[in-house]
Amino acid sequence: MTRADGTGRRRRDVLRALAACSALPMLGGLARDAHGAPAMAASAPTTAGGTCAPVNWPDWARFKASFLSDDGRVIDRSMGDQRTVSEGQAYALTFALIANDRATFDTVLDWTANNLAQGDLTAQLPAWLWGKQDDGQWGVLDRNPASDADMWIAYALGEAGRLWNVRRYTALGALVARRIAAQATDFIPGLGRTLLPAPVGFHPAIDLWRLNPSYVPMQVVRYLAGRFPESGWAQLISSSRKQISLTAPPLGFVPEWAMYRAGRGFEIDPDTKGEGSYNAIRVYLWAGMLAPDSDDLHALMHTFGGMLRYVAAHGAPPERVNTRDGTANQVGGAGFSAALVPLLHAVGDTAHAQVQVARARGLEAQSAPGYYSSVLSLFGLGWYDGRFRFAADGTLRVPWEATCATR
Template identity: 65%
Template sequence: MDGRTTGTGNRRRALLRAFGACAATFGALGGLNSAGAAPSTRKGAVPGVPPDANASVSPHCPGDDWPAWHQFKTRFLSADGRVMDRSMEDQRTVSEGQAYGLFFSLVANDRATFDKLLAWTESNLAQGDLIAHLPAWLWGRKTDGQWGVIDGNPASDADLWMAYVFAEAGRLWRVRRYAALGALLARRILAQETDFVPGLGRTLLPAPAGFHPAADQWRLNPSYVPMQVVRRLAGLFPDSGWPGLINSSLQQIVDPSSGGFAPEWTLYRAGHGFQLDPQTQAEGSYNAIRVYLWAGMLAPESPDTQVLSRKFEGMLRYVAQHGAPPERVDIRNGTASRDGPAGFSAALLPLLQSTGNAEGARAQEARVRALDAQSEPGYYSAALSLFGLGWQAGRFRFAADGALQLPWEAVCATR
């Protein structure tokens, strides 16, 4: 299961070449000018990173003091840097898990784990080169018993989070290599995972292939477009195609939601708008739970907060009446099958808190801890809990423009 290795020197030289080529790659989309600089920055600058920031943050900064993150690593992170879903027969790793792991590593100021996750992702999901390839979404034990990529189609939600985390890591840790990776991934996402959709404009697709079933139809996922991530990338690259994704992303979330619930998937037809997804119909479940999570973590001053905080009153009413979020819900009428796992309650904490329901947030936090004490959570539930409980504890916040705000940043002196 060990990932294949790539020579450190070769990879460093490739990144330096890529950084030098940033003008060519982003220049076609307007993100960098022909001199290799974003507007109003000097030549060679990386968006979000001070021009003189060549060194990483001081080793005296507070490190991995997040017990829940340490527990997550113990349960799900392999020695060579992959986040494993042990509940699945193929012992799979998904690119989403790697992206979340990178985010949590940054929040915990855990650079060693960050680099390990990055190296495994590049070696095993990106054919050894994140500059040239978006990461495959699924890796694990194949039917012939060999380990490797099972499905090479990338997943845009993971790619968005990776581009965001690399860009923020470059800024917070003052490492140009990370910032350059973020810029190049952002460019590749635009080129390979977006399409111009009549009535929506430039729109994020779930993957490069398989989600444009007919000439006038696109299958979309509202949980793939956290607005703080979209807005941050749009702000970092204001002259690229990213700003055009803001309105289409918000429409992906708002328009197909019904009765105060978010759908699992949605179908968009040119001239007709959003319709029920033929495969999942009106169900909201393991994908949709993240819509509430991302919305709840928006900054109060974010342009998207007011509309999204009011959009999901159906889910908040359901939780108040039943004491837990549903595992699966019909968004047309609010009927549900059974209570969701602990991670679902954790995912609702930010929305409950941000809408003024502190008592409801405390009740869901108590449910998370009670369920986790009864049985060990799976990978996905644990990841949702790290987001929800981590936000609730103040370990991270998102600014109005989507920038990541971390308590340790204020006390870390650069050298």
Template identity: 60%
Template sequence: MATPWLRRLGRWCLLAGALAGAVPAAAATCPWPDWEAFRRTTISQDGRVIDASTPQQVTVSEGQAYGLFFALAANDRATFDRLLAWTENNLAQGDLAAHLPAWIWGRRSEGGQAGTWGVIDANPASDADLWIAYTLLEAGRLWNERRYTALGTLVARRVLREETAVLPGLGRTLLPGPVGFHPEPDLWRLNPSYVPLPVMRRLAAVLTEDSGWKALVDSSARLIVDTAPQGFSPDWAGYRKGRGFVADTQSRADGSYNAIRVYLWAGMMAPRDPLRTTVLQAFRPMADYVATRGHPPEHVDTQTGTFGPNAGNGGFSAALAPYLAALGQDAAAAAQVSRARTLAAQAPFGYYSQVLALFGLGHLAGHFRFEADGTLVPAWESTCPATR
């Protein structure tokens, strides 16, 4: 059942045409143009999500993870299986149960391998790994496929074992990857955009045999809220023993292309999630900025609350729209949807902006939502049973 804000949003979207052809009230009975465009322009025939904006034509594990999620939300099992096979064969040494996927793959440019294609950086990225585990588990449930469930469980267990650590005073916490994020004995580097609470909640609900997942929900909530003292999320944050969260020296406390996802994930939280109000209120200054300026900032100094000179791109607007809608600011959300669509029409979105739009606009249009425990509810499950 649609939430009240989604029903309101559907009414003004239909009136304003802001979603450019998508019909929020009956999204499951209609095509998903954004997904179809992404599949056509960004996913290769063999299942590789390509960032064409980079000279190396790279694929990142995050892109494969997001592609899997969108394919599930669209009930596109053929594309899902191609994405999964490519990920396993090229990023996980042919065995996703035994190896977390490498972070980046593409055309190599250095050393004796220059000009060849393959893994460029083998260190896994935990946000991708979480989304892969989550999506496999939900695919197993929604498509009644035990193979997906088993593989998702194994990936999740490996994440817990290889990509988390118990931080003093914080508890078990997700690290951005297995290597490189513990630069000093009492310091860790963390990323608030890596821990979407619906994903963390679902893994905790499904994998009940390991209490580590419940601890990860708790530490993730603190990471999201406590690293935003001025109401803006940073791309990266430090955590120092005895001091707690501190500004990340490498990123200079900047909030930008990573952090935009924090507001996106917050906007997609279920109304009955017990942390939703706390998280939404933590970022009120971002909503105020957008209401005043008409666009999100590209860069924010999250320690001082000062802004760079440039506006965020259309993907930023697409990511902010669900957050504004969740606050009940329907007109502001509609304006950001319209801005995203206008900018996309002027210049086609690249990989990352496409992803932000698929999440943000897809959620607003009703293609998918999350329950309070993180359960994925795609529109096709309840509205289009004939498509199963």
């Protein structure tokens, strides 16, 4: 495989004095938090010499072994082009931070900059799609950035800067956040300043926009608005919550995509026809992981009644659901069950949450999950196991912070 050159030299100029944190014990016997899920450990022990070792997170270790190349590329092996998407790079950065895995974080960040941003994330947003081209060469397949990936990258950088006390990460996160707000938003009558899925291709008519509710996890929106106040993200809080709350009613299922027409509001997307599936499952996941004292959780927790009732009645979430009439024809896989666990806890349905945990673990034991299912499980089951939480302002809370983070 080729690698982008130019200014794409390894950016390993930051001191690596901070090692990662010590192993997090299994949490089955710990106290429960306000959700009824295992609470986070208050701190983690240090190793000899006062430094910290990476968190012992078996699911993350399996993900790296299955999908992460030595040079920092997350590979979707189910696709013929062996593609990498910027979303996968963003999630890997987030999981590496949760695991206090600084070496992997830097490797993933380097690959992302070198190959998706032509060597410089300070100058441009990353392309969303990279893989094997028709001529057999490797490189960018679609240069349009994906705003959901980019905001998770900005988030991971901002929190890495705070937790690891690295100013370069913080500065880079601020630049990425500002560039998203400048290039991938638009003022939409009735919504206000709104995040678009990408800078190009989602404003097909003067009065029409195509939006994706799964692209606006409220904890990340809140974080970027608070952490980088000059980025413009504060203007996106209201419209982001509206994308979620106004697309799920009346049946309580979230669609993959939705059209918004000025003067009329949200309409059915003609391409996906109101279906909810692999995009939409993340909306329930993001909402469930909101802090118990979050205004956003209080505003959204009654939005998803259709999905919660379906899970209670059928024992698993649907892989695809018609959000207009609630019909579904197939249950989702392990990742879908894992994605519903935090929301079930948030509404107090711990019994069905535990059923979904058992189902997800059982399916994963039967056959190795794919890239996307593994991502959903890392979020959903990692949250359930108490490996991380989000505060009301979106700040990441990890058990190792008090002991291992440098101040």
